[in-house]
Amino acid sequence: MPLTLESSASLSPQVALRPEPFGALAYHYGNRRLVFLKHPDVVSVVKSLGNHPTVGATLDACGIAAERRASFLLALDSLTKSEIIRVD
Amino acid sequence: MKRGLDAPICLTWELTYACNLQCIHCLSSSGQRDPRELTTAQAKDVIDELHDLQVFYINIGGGEPMIRRDFFDIITHAVDNSIGVKFSTNGAYIDAENAKRLAAMDYLDIQISLDGTDRATNDAVRGTGSFDTAIAAMDNLARTKFGPFKISVVVTRHNVAQLDDFKTLADSYGAQLRITRLRPAGRGADTWHELHPTAEQQVDIYRWLTAHGENVLTGDSFFHLNALGPPLPGLNLCGAGRVVCLIDPLGDVYACPFVLHDEFRAGSILDRGGFTKVWRESALFTSLREPESVGACASCGSYDACQGGCMAAKFFTGLPLDGPDPECVRGHGGELLMANTPNTPRTTSNHSRPVSLTRKPIRV
Numbered sequence: 001m002p003l004t005l006e007s008s009a010s011l012s013p014q015v016a017l018r019p020e021p022f023g024a025l026a027y028h029y030g031n032r033r034l035v036f037l038k039h040p041d042v043v044s045v046v047k048s049l050g051n052h053p054t055v056g057a058t059l060d061a062c063g064i065a066a067e068r069r070a071s072f073l074l075a076l077d078s079l080t081k082s083e084i085i086r087v088d
Numbered sequence: 089m090k091r092g093l094d095a096p097i098c099l100t101w102e103l104t105y106a107c108n109l110q111c112i113h114c115l116s117s118s119g120q121r122d123p124r125e126l127t128t129a130q131a132k133d134v135i136d137e138l139h140d141l142q143v144f145y146i147n148i149g150g151g152e153p154m155i156r157r158d159f160f161d162i163i164t165h166a167v168d169n170s171i172g173v174k175f176s177t178n179g180a181y182i183d184a185e186n187a188k189r190l191a192a193m194d195y196l197d198i199q200i201s202l203d204g205t206d207r208a209t210n211d212a213v214r215g216t217g218s219f220d221t222a223i224a225a226m227d228n229l230a231r232t233k234f235g236p237f238k239i240s241v242v243v244t245r246h247n248v249a250q251l252d253d254f255k256t257l258a259d260s261y262g263a264q265l266r267i268t269r270l271r272p273a274g275r276g277a278d279t280w281h282e283l284h285p286t287a288e289q290q291v292d293i294y295r296w297l298t299a300h301g302e303n304v305l306t307g308d309s310f311f312h313l314n315a316l317g318p319p320l321p322g323l324n325l326c327g328a329g330r331v332v333c334l335i336d337p338l339g340d341v342y343a344c345p346f347v348l349h350d351e352f353r354a355g356s357i358l359d360r361g362g363f364t365k366v367w368r369e370s371a372l373f374t375s376l377r378e379p380e381s382v383g384a385c386a387s388c389g390s391y392d393a394c395q396g397g398c399m400a401a402k403f404f405t406g407l408p409l410d411g412p413d414p415e416c417v418r419g420h421g422g423e424l425l426m427a428n429t430p431n432t433p434r435t436t437s438n439h440s441r442p443v444s445l446t447r448k449p450i451r452v
Contacts, residue, residue, distance in 0.1 A: 016170065018142040020093050027144035029172060029195055034097060038286070 003077040005056030092377040093140035104151040105439035118151040119441040125337040145172030149197040154181035187228035189205025199240040205253040266305035271346040272404040312397035315390035329376030346400030383410025406432040
């Protein structure tokens with residue numbers, strides 16, 4: 001099921017984030033996947049997912065404008081496939 | 089990414105030049121231990137520094153890393169510091185007891201090197217008995233339920249035809265197959281011309297990899313084949329000094345595992361500032377992160393696909409670094425190789441065991 005604004009999600013506890021000039025690297029110690037988070041805004045959203053009840057609330061809290069939501073949902077959805085973030 | 093990262097993604101650390109084998113394509117010309125190799129304490133300091141840099145995992149190799157008596161001590165220290173360990177071994181030291189110890193550890197990946205699915209093909213490259221040794225190690229890992237270890241193959245002219253058999257072998261163990269490109273580095277510089285896949289075989293490798301997708305690991309080493317069609321999975325670029333580097337057994341830092349040569353030595357972890365300073369500030373790594381000159385590849389429409397191929401392959405075959413790869417699929421590298429027989433460089437530090445001085449009598 002694809003991620004929606006109503007989904008509740010959080011960063012996997014098996015993932016470490018390392019800041020980089022372009023954003024961050026995410027590494028999943030379980031499945032050994034390395035993922036590039038290529039924008040600082042994606043990094044802040046991913047980090048704060050667990051602090052908000054829904055994805056939509058997280059995007060609001062991170063100040064992501066309405067016209068960017070669709071692309072953020074796509075990015076977050078692909079991160080659920082690599083298990084970097086998990087849907088709770 | 090071409091401008092480099094704050095810390096490497098893919099760091100290879102060769103723990104020792106000592107090896108029980110003398111593979112004819114060894115990238116590091118390993119054989120004998122070097123008395124200057126890092127001590128246990130120095131090795132642990134390296135790990136502490138990599139932990140501070142948030143290096144997620146390290147690739148440990150050699151030589152044969154398990155020869156070091158402190159091997160378990162070192163890898164345990166890494167794993168305890170959230171640094172995953174992938175190590176390459178010929179399997180000689182994976183007996184039942186060590187297999188059990190390895191199986192008990194988290195964040196550990198093992199790559200058993202095997203260059204043929206039959207004794208003759210493998211042993212011609214890796215030495216007599218090495219096939220049986222590798223299979224025994226795999227059996228020991230399978231018996232201890234280690235989980236999906238990796239079988240790591242260097243693709244040569246003589247084993248390209250066995251790719252399906254390698255996959256079958258890996259599947260039979262529930263293992264993952266990893267195939268990588270033969271580089272003309274170390275002793276490989278002397279054997280590359282006889283071992284490297286032919287032009288037709290390069291196409292076979294590309295097709296085979298395309299058919300198997302992400303189920304087969306490659307260390308992203310075949311990006312020079314991307315000029316043949318849709319790109320293979322992975323980072324399509326030379327990562328040397330940008331995302332990749334190598335620490336050798338003495339603590340010297342090189343741009344990648346395939347260029348153990350003074351020209352690509354960026355510094356030492358023993359220098360003031362340690363590894364961090366070498367990675368972030370060395371003149372060599374800084375220059376490797378600048379936009380590269382496309383050189384002779386400028387007139388070829390495939391450059392965006394293949395990125396000019398592998399720096400090490402060019403260097404050790406005597407080709408200009410800003411020109412085509414010796415295995416350029418458009419044939420440009422091959423033409424250059426034919427045109428001149430330059431005095432090609434060799435790996436600077438050679439730890440091969442000396443050849444026997446008792447010469448066999450020559451029959452006439």
